[in-house]
Amino acid sequence: MKILLLGIGNVLYADEGVGVHFVNYITENYRFTHPEHQIDTMDGGTLAQGLTPILSRYDHLIVVDTVNAAGAEPGQVYYFNFDNAPPEIDWQGSAHEVEMLQTLIMMEMMGDRPDTWILGVVPTVLEPMHLGLTERIEAAIPVMEKALLKHMASLGVESQRIADIDINTLIPDSFKRG
Incomplete structure (x- = not known):
């Protein structure tokens, strides 16, 4: 099975970039292994439909x-x-969410969407030209991390902590990674 952890968001709009920042954080702090599964991580930015050819190659997203x-x-x-x-999820938080939903x-x-899971957090602020997360979203990172690790374990994927890098350390260079 091919598994993709995909971060979505615009890092220039504060909390809107949490998907990208979180995936960078996980990539720097963990290694995932499974004897048969391929596990990849990706910064998807705001590409949405442009990601279709990539996403269709995976079994689990x-x-x-x-x-x-x-x-x-x-x-x-x-x-x-x-x-x-x-039922309370309405997919109207930002333009790229709607585009990702449509994708x-x-x-x-077309019959080529992988088994798809959403790890989402309700944003505090979508402020233009602010690189970073608000305190409430930063406080949600450990909850998101725990949910992801539990899900990976349910797939039989081993998670090994290889570093202890704070997410705020990664944010200033996040735009260079994607």
């Missing part, structure tokens, strides 16, 4: 992004199978 949820507090973390999204739906119609 974990999308890390902001999510908009009715009645949810900023910093609240959601982890769900795309086919069973909670996944289009891939489903």
Whole structure:
């Protein structure tokens, strides 16, 4: 099985970049291994439909992004199978979320969407030209990390902590990684 951990977001819009920052954080701090599975990580930025040829090569997809949820507090973390999204998720948090939703739906119609999971956090602020995360979203990172590691373990993937790099250390150079 081919597994992709995909960070989505615009790093120039504060909390909007959490998907990209989180995937960079996981890439720097963990190594994932499985005797048969291939595990990749990727900064998808705001490409959405442009990612279709890449995403279709995977069997299992974990999308890390902001999510908009009715009645949810900023910093609240959601982890769900795309086919069973909670009713409060409305996918209207940002333009790229809608584009990513459309991309996944289009891939489903074509029969080439991988088994898709969403690891999302409700953003606090989507401020233009602010590189970094707000305190509430930064506080959600350990919850997101725990959810991801639990999911990887359910797939039989071993997670080895190889470093202890703080996410804020990675953010200033995040635009250079993608």
